[in-house]
Structures are given as structure tokens and as C-alpha cells.
Amino acid sequence: MDDSLTLLGFGPEGWGHALLNGGLMTLTVSGCAFAFGLGLGTLLAWARIAGAAPVQRLAQGYGVVMRGIPDLLVIYLFYFGGRQVASAVAKQFGHVGPVEISGFAAGCLAIGLLSGATQAEVLRGAFHAIAPGTLEAARVTGMGRWTMFRRIIAPLALRTALPGLGNQWQSVIKESALVSVTGLVETLRAVTVAANSTELPFLFFLAGGAIYLVITTISGFLFRIAEWRSMRGQPATVGRG
Amino acid sequence: MTITRSDFLKLGLGAAAGLALGAAPRTAAAKEWKLIRVATEGAFPPYNMHAPDGRLIGFEPDLLQELSARMGVKCEMIAQAWDGMIAGLTDGKYDAIMDAVSVTPKREEVIAFSRPYASAGSGFAIMKEGSIKSLPGTGAPRVPFADEAAAKKAIEELAKPLAGKTVAVQVSTIQNDVLNRYFKDVLTIRTYSSGPDTFLDLKSGRVDAVMASQINIQANVKKSNGEMIQSGYLFTGGLLGVGSAVGLRKGDPELKEMFDKALKSAIDDGTLKKLALKWFEMDITPAT
Amino acid sequence: MDFAFIAQVFPKLLAGLPLTLLLAVLSLLGGGLIALGLSGLRASSWIGARVADFYVYIFRGTPLLIQIFLIYYGLAQFPAVRHSVFWPLLREPYVCALLSLMLNDAAYTSEILRGGLRAVPAGAIEAARVAGMTRLTLLRRIILPLAFRQALPAYGAEITSMVKATSLASVVTLMEVTGIARAEVSETYRAIEVFLCAAVIYLVLVTVIARAVDLLEDHLTPYRRPTSARSVA
Numbered sequence: 001m002d003d004s005l006t007l008l009g010f011g012p013e014g015w016g017h018a019l020l021n022g023g024l025m026t027l028t029v030s031g032c033a034f035a036f037g038l039g040l041g042t043l044l045a046w047a048r049i050a051g052a053a054p055v056q057r058l059a060q061g062y063g064v065v066m067r068g069i070p071d072l073l074v075i076y077l078f079y080f081g082g083r084q085v086a087s088a089v090a091k092q093f094g095h096v097g098p099v100e101i102s103g104f105a106a107g108c109l110a111i112g113l114l115s116g117a118t119q120a121e122v123l124r125g126a127f128h129a130i131a132p133g134t135l136e137a138a139r140v141t142g143m144g145r146w147t148m149f150r151r152i153i154a155p156l157a158l159r160t161a162l163p164g165l166g167n168q169w170q171s172v173i174k175e176s177a178l179v180s181v182t183g184l185v186e187t188l189r190a191v192t193v194a195a196n197s198t199e200l201p202f203l204f205f206l207a208g209g210a211i212y213l214v215i216t217t218i219s220g221f222l223f224r225i226a227e228w229r230s231m232r233g234q235p236a237t238v239g240r241g
Numbered sequence: 242m243t244i245t246r247s248d249f250l251k252l253g254l255g256a257a258a259g260l261a262l263g264a265a266p267r268t269a270a271a272k273e274w275k276l277i278r279v280a281t282e283g284a285f286p287p288y289n290m291h292a293p294d295g296r297l298i299g300f301e302p303d304l305l306q307e308l309s310a311r312m313g314v315k316c317e318m319i320a321q322a323w324d325g326m327i328a329g330l331t332d333g334k335y336d337a338i339m340d341a342v343s344v345t346p347k348r349e350e351v352i353a354f355s356r357p358y359a360s361a362g363s364g365f366a367i368m369k370e371g372s373i374k375s376l377p378g379t380g381a382p383r384v385p386f387a388d389e390a391a392a393k394k395a396i397e398e399l400a401k402p403l404a405g406k407t408v409a410v411q412v413s414t415i416q417n418d419v420l421n422r423y424f425k426d427v428l429t430i431r432t433y434s435s436g437p438d439t440f441l442d443l444k445s446g447r448v449d450a451v452m453a454s455q456i457n458i459q460a461n462v463k464k465s466n467g468e469m470i471q472s473g474y475l476f477t478g479g480l481l482g483v484g485s486a487v488g489l490r491k492g493d494p495e496l497k498e499m500f501d502k503a504l505k506s507a508i509d510d511g512t513l514k515k516l517a518l519k520w521f522e523m524d525i526t527p528a529t
Numbered sequence: 530m531d532f533a534f535i536a537q538v539f540p541k542l543l544a545g546l547p548l549t550l551l552l553a554v555l556s557l558l559g560g561g562l563i564a565l566g567l568s569g570l571r572a573s574s575w576i577g578a579r580v581a582d583f584y585v586y587i588f589r590g591t592p593l594l595i596q597i598f599l600i601y602y603g604l605a606q607f608p609a610v611r612h613s614v615f616w617p618l619l620r621e622p623y624v625c626a627l628l629s630l631m632l633n634d635a636a637y638t639s640e641i642l643r644g645g646l647r648a649v650p651a652g653a654i655e656a657a658r659v660a661g662m663t664r665l666t667l668l669r670r671i672i673l674p675l676a677f678r679q680a681l682p683a684y685g686a687e688i689t690s691m692v693k694a695t696s697l698a699s700v701v702t703l704m705e706v707t708g709i710a711r712a713e714v715s716e717t718y719r720a721i722e723v724f725l726c727a728a729v730i731y732l733v734l735v736t737v738i739a740r741a742v743d744l745l746e747d748h749l750t751p752y753r754r755p756t757s758a759r760s761v762a
Contacts, residue, residue, distance in 0.1 A: 018295045068689070068735035069728045070696035072707060077728070080328050080720030103321075103334075170590075177592035181700075183321040185295075188594060193291050193320075195602065196284055196437035199444070199464070202603035209591040209599065216590040324711070328718055351718055413715035431702050432712065438602070445605035447620050 004203050007194075015194040015204070022190030023211045029107050029186055030176045034169055036112030041119030048124055059120070066117035071110075071175050078110040079103065079182045107179030115172050122164035126157040159230045166223035170216050177212070187211050274496065276315050278335040279305055279487075283320035284437050286460035287520045288341045288359075288485075291320070300520035301339045304358065307512055311503035324412060324434045327352060330488055336496065337489050341454060343415045343482035353491045355500035357484030358513060360527035362455045362475035363416050365399075365408070366440070366462065369470050372449045373402055376473030386479025395474040400427045406449040407431055409439035416452040418480045443469065456521050484527040535722050538713055542727055545706035549734075552695040552705060555627055557688060560634025567639040568646070581639065588636035594697055596633055601625040601701045626698040630691065637687055645680030646672065678749045685742030689735045696731070706730055 010016035047059035066074075130153065138152045180189040191208035195201040281289040281301055289299040297318050309316035321329060323340060330338050330352060344354045362383040367373045377398040378384070384395045404427050410417045412432040420430050431448055433439045439451045440461045451458070458471045487500050507513045508526060517525050571581040588596065604610050604619060618624045649672050657671045699708030710727040714720045 015293050018291075018293065021295070064736070065732060068693075068732040070693040070707065070731055072696045072699075073710075073724055073728050073731065076711075076714075077721065077724045080325060080332075080714065080724065174592040177594045180594075181322060181324075183325075185320070188592070192435075192598070193283065194293075196435070196441070197291055197293075199441065200606065201441065201598065202606045205595055205599040205603050209587075209595050212592060212595065213587070213590045324715060325720075328714075328720055331718075412712065433702060434700070434711075441602055442605070445611060447605065447622075
């Protein structure tokens with residue numbers, strides 16, 4: 001038992017620093033991926049709500065495809081094929097020469113694209129939960145589209161969307177473990193290296209699981225606070241998320 | 242003023258491209274090498290491994306330091322998974338790979354190599370108390386595949402105790418190729434994406450033997466406190482290639498020149514032999 | 530896009546489909562059984578409910594990949610396990626992958642069941658009891674059908690989730706579709722073509738399943754089908 005504590009600790013023999021860095025990288029990758037997914041999800045939800053028919057179908061098709069392919073495969077595709085895709089996109093903007101994608105970028109991109117598809121669904125549902133009367137009233141008072149979005153749609157939709165977004169955040173954290181196949185040193189890769197080096201897989205995979213558990217628990221707690229705060233001033237009969 | 246949907250679409254694509262560009266903006270056409278990024282596994286002792294504090298240590302990190310000094314260019318070593326390392330090289334994620342990569346004709350179709358810096362055999366590892374008691378040819382001199390008669394005899398002798406067993410091997414390695422070519426009908430081959438996983442499963446008894454590089458087996462045997470032993474014939478040449486070298490892109494001939502010159506100087510003044518003795522306890526300088 | 534190459538690699542990938550389906554089906558069945566057990570545990574006592582909650586917390590709060598590694602490599606580390614009566618089973622990567630998938634699925638399915646059971650109107654249960662139904666009949670004719678119908682959309686999502694999760698079995702040497710794809714890429718270095726083929730296979734599979742679940746939903750909720758006289762709100 002003391003052995004385990006030494007190995008997990010921060011001394012010279014201890015892997016504590018490596019695990020901590022892995023945990024921080026997990027948070028960083030998840031954060032970037034989630035933010036990217038939020039932006040993408042907003043665009044997709046908007047496309048499906050207010051877009052012309054072909055745009056709607058495109059957005060819908062995107063969702064179907066992204067939710068139908070295993071996450072591992074998407075990450076492989078981006079890691080192995082990312083350079084070709086990024087170069088093609090960069091060429092549109094006049095950039096000359098090949099473009100590189102690091103493991104971090106490939107992971108963020110892949111998970112962000114996946115998460116965006118589900119977040120689009122969450123946001124879309126949240127938008128539809130806004131009473132149509134409110135939107136009508138906003139239009140009637142002459143609010144521009146941006147003002148309406150800023151003052152009416154976003155706050156109201158966010159309130160309904162928070163539980164769904166909280167779930168998505170937890171999913172993104174767990175998906176970040178898959179980015180370990182690209183060699184990026186996040187939590188799972190760090191514990192795998194430690195497990196292989198010390199030949200104590202049980203200890204280190206358990207430690208890895210604990211790290212993820214801590215992250216998801218604290219996240220869940222923070223999201224519940226956010227949900228509670230977003231329901232301020234609402235009558236108690238408003239449906240709970 | 243109207244912001245249209247297409248503006249948002251372009252913004253979105255731009256953000257995506259920006260993310261990709263921001264990740265590592267470098268034109269790969271830099272002939273003037275200021276920094277060479279070298280990929281390794283960090284899980285292939287004693288060639289390369291991770292220390293607890295996260296540093297990369299081993300024969301290859303030390304060798305790279307020597308070469309870097311001789312070339313006068315800063316070199317940076319990063320750890321990557323073996324699975325996809327060659328693809329990452331051709332993709333431009335890094336500029337060279339040093340992971341005991343053997344020079345084989347199949348690989349030479351895709352990438353270029355420096356001159357070899359290590360030459361060792363490949364063989365089998367088994368558990369002393371395992372399902373295979375011993376393999377024929379233990380301790381015999383290395384069998385070159387070039388000597389067809391000797392190779393055939395060794396393979397036939399090995400096929401008998403290995404018949405029906407399960408052998409673990411790391412995916413897309415030269416040992417994997419050898420098993421596929423000569424032993425596919427005799428035993429079950431199980432491929433793993435990382436080397437240490439093969440040894441973990443050997444220790445737990447999930448597989449009966451591991452086929453790997455002689456040096457790598459030696460390192461694991463040492464770690465096992467006598468429970469694991471290297472057994473059976475050692476092979477060299479043929480599918481196993483002519484030795485390990487630095488993997489490079491085909492479009493970087495000046496980089497190959499730099500590495501070759503530095504390696505020659507390291508071999509000539511005995512530094513390579515010194516490092517080999519330090520990490521492998523045997524001299525594996527290739528005979529060129 | 531080398532179509533000749535794609536045509537040659539497709540059948541190789543399809544060879545992994547039976548294993549993918551087997552893993553998915555068995556893990557859903559096993560996971561479903563364990564989930565039923567968890568539901569029973571939850572209803573039995575306060576401690577039982579806490580245990581069930583803890584199980585769900587652990588399995589939903591950690592990545593499936595770590596669960597697989599823990600069961601496959603972690604358990605094999607202990608001599609006690611290696612010498613136990615379970616070893617012939619735990620030795621096989623197939624069993625370990627199946628076990629992790631089942632345990633993981635059980636956590637999500639038990640939550641779906643919980644949601645479904647909550648949706649059964651209390652009034653219906655009361656009425657059934659008043660009509661003299663035994664507990665078993667109550668379960669069989671009222672609770673389970675209503676709960677099942679309510680839970681179907683969420684469970685449909687869980688089914689497709691499981692099918693996608695089987696791709697993780699490739700990291701413990703199982704040669705299902707993703708495993709074969711990885712091996713092919715290692716041999717030929719043609720990542721984009723091979724992985725796109727694999728993606729298409731999964732996409733078709735998931736779409737077929739989603740359609741089947743949709744049809745089942747339609748069949749079970751005829752009152753929700755749109756009629757020509759209905760005006761769109």
C-alpha cells in the first residue's frame with residue numbers, strides 16, 4: 001500500500017506530476033473541444049431553425065453522420081488524414097504550402113465536431129421550448145435579429161439547454177480519453193505509460209478512473225449551480241429541466 | 242447592414258482553419274534546418290522509455306543528443322504512438338523518427354532512412370513457468386534469412402513447439418511480418434498496438450510467447466526478475482531488414498545527409514559503441 | 530480516392546461485422562439483465578438504492594476505455610485472479626471486452642429504465658390494484674408495457690451508442706470492424722480510404738437500427754401518428 005502511495009506521489013519515483021499534467025491536458029482538450037462544439041452547434045441549430053431547405057437538410061445530414069460514426073473512428077480520421085483536410089481548407093483562404101495538425105488540434109477538432117452535432121440537437125430543443133408569444137412580442141417591438149438573439153433567445157434557450165449541455169460536457173471529458181490514441185499526453189496516455197513502465201496496470205488505471213471521476217463530479221456540481229442560478233426568478237411551476 | 246448566413250459559414254470555416262494553422266504554423270519547405278522534431282515511442286526499452294518525471298530516456302534520446310551536437314542543429318524529441326508514426330512522418334507532424342525502426346524494402350517505398358545505427362536480431366520471449374518449456378536454438382548464433390537452408394531448418398524446428406500456440410507481436414513491425422510469412426498456419430498471431438502490452442499479456446499467461454527485437458526482449462527479461470526468458474533461434478536479415486536507422490521523409494535529402502554525416506562521426510570515434518554498451522550491454526554497431 | 534483499393538478493402542472490413550454485431554447484441558442483453566437487477570436493488574432498500582446509485586455514478590463518470598483497460602490488463606495483474614476459476618474466461622479478450630461493455634451499458638440502461646418507470650401514471654397503478662391484479666399481473670400488463678413505450682426513444686439511442694462502443698474492443702486486440710481497419714492502415718498506410726469505408730459500414734448499421742426503432746415506436750404509439758385533419762401548430 002505504501003508502495004502505491006509512493007508511485008502515485010510527487011517524489012522522484014512518483015508519477016504524480018505526470019498524472020497531474022495529464023489531468024490538466026484533459027481539461028484543456030475538453031474545454032477547447034466543448035467551446036468549438038458550442039459554436040458549431042449554435043450554427044447548426046440556427047441552420048435547422050431558420051435556414052433554407054437545402055441548408056436545413058445539410059445540417060440534419062451532418063447530425064446524422066456524426067452521430068452514426070464511432071468517436072474512435074472520427075479521431076483516427078482526423079489524426080491520420082487531418083493534414084490533407086486542413087490543407088484543402090487552408091487553400092481556400094490562399095495559404096500556400098502544407099499545414100500541420102498536432103495531436104491536440106486533431107483531438108479538439110474531432111471531438112468538437114462530434115459534440116457540435118449533439119449540442120445542435122440540445123440547442124434546437126431549447127429554442128423550441130421558448131414560448132412563441134415571447135418571440136412574437138420581441139419582433140413586434142422592433143428588435144433587430146442580433147438584439148433579439150442577445151436579449152431573448154440566448155438567455156431563455158440557455159436555461160432549458162443547461163442540463164443537456166452539462167451532459168454533453170461530461171461526454172466530452174470521457175471522449176477526450178480516446179485522444180490518447182494520437183499520442184497526446186492526456187490522462188489516459190499518462191496512466192498507460194506509467195502502467196507499462198511499472199507493470200502495475202490496476203493501480204494506474206484505477207488512478208486514471210479516479211481523476212476522471214473527480215473532473216466529472218466537480219463539473220456536475222458546477223453545472224447544477226449554474227442551472228439553479230439560471231432558474232432565478234422563475235415561478236416554481238416552470239418545468240424542471 | 243446585413244450579415245448573411247454565408248458570412249457565418251465562412252467565419253466558421255475560417256475558425257476551423259485558424260485552429261489548424263495555429264496549431265503549428267510552419268512551412269515544411271524550410272531547407273535551413275533550425276529545429277528538427279524527432280518522434281519516438283517512449284515505450285520500447287531500452288531504446289526509448291519514459292522516466293517517472295515524464296522525461297524521455299534511453300539509447301535513442303542519448304544518441305540524438307550526440308547527433309544534435311555534431312550537426313549543430315537543435316533537436317527536439319517527442320513521444321508518439323508507434324501505430325501511425327510513419328504516417329505522421331509523411332504527414333509532416335515531425336521531421337524524423339527514431340524508434341528502432343528497421344530498414345525494410347516495404348518501408349523504403351514510403352520513407353527514406355539514414356544509415357543504420359543499430360543491428361540486432363529478433364527472437365522469442367517465453368515465461369519460465371509458462372506453457373512452453375523452451376524453444377530450440379537458444380543461445381545459437383543468429384540465423385540470417387539470407388542463408389535459406391539454415392533459416393528453413395530453424396523455422397521448422399521452431400514450428401514444432403509453437404504449433405497451436407498464441408504469439409503476441411506489436412502491430413506493423415518486422416517481427417509481425419516474419420510471423421505472417423513463416424508461421425501463420427502454425428500458430429495464432431495476436432497483434433497489439435504497443436510493445437509493453439505484449440509483455441503484459443505474456444506475463445499474465447494470455448499468450449504463450451512474444452516475438453520482438455532481441456534488445457527489447459532483453460530489457461523486459463531483466464525487468465522480470467528471472468520469470469521471463471529469451472528462448473529459441475534469433476533471426477536477422479531478410480524481412481527483418483538490415484538494422485535500425487533514423488526514418489526521414491523522402492523529400493528531405495539534405496536532412497539525410499546531415500544525419501548520415503553525424504552518425505558516421507559518432508561511429509568512427511566510438512561514441513555509438515559506448516552508448517550501445519551503456520544501454521544494451523552489447524555492441525550493436527552495424528557492420529558497414 | 531483509389532476506388533480499386535476501396536473495393537478490395539471493403540470485404541475485408543465486412544469480415545469484422547459479425548463480431549461487431551455479436552458484441553453489441555450480447556452486451557445489450559447482458560446489460561439489460563444487469564439493469565433489471567439494479568432496478569430491483571434500487572427498489573428493495575435504502576442501502577440498495579445507494580449501491581445502485583454508486584454503480585451508475587462510477588460507470589457513467591469514467592470513460593469506457595479505462596473500464597476496458599482496467600478489466601483486461603488490471604485484473605490480469607493479480608495472481609489470485611489468474612489462478613481462480615474465472616481465469617479461462619477472463620483470459621480471453623472477447624470475454625473482457627464483453628464484460629466491460631455489459632457493465633457500462635447496464636449503468637445507462639438502468640437510468641433509462643428508471644425514467645421509464647417514473648412515467649407510469651400512479652393512477653393507472655392504483656386502478657390496477659383496485660381491480661384486483663396481482664403484483665405479477667400488474668407488472669406484466671401495466672407497468673412494463675407503459676415503461677417500455679416511454680423509454681423506447683432513449684433506449685434506441687442507447688442501442689446505437691452500444692454499436693458504436695464496440696469499436697473500442699479493437700484496443701484489446703479484437704478484430705471487429707475497427708480492429709481490422711487499424712490493421713489495414715498499418716499495412717497499407719492508406720488511412721483516409723480505409724477509415725472512411727469503416728465509417729460507412731457503421732453509418733449504415735446505425736441508420737438501419739434507428740429506422741427499426743422508429744418503426745417500433747410508431748407501432749406502439751398509434752395515437753401519435755399525424756392524421757390528415759391535424760393542423761400543424
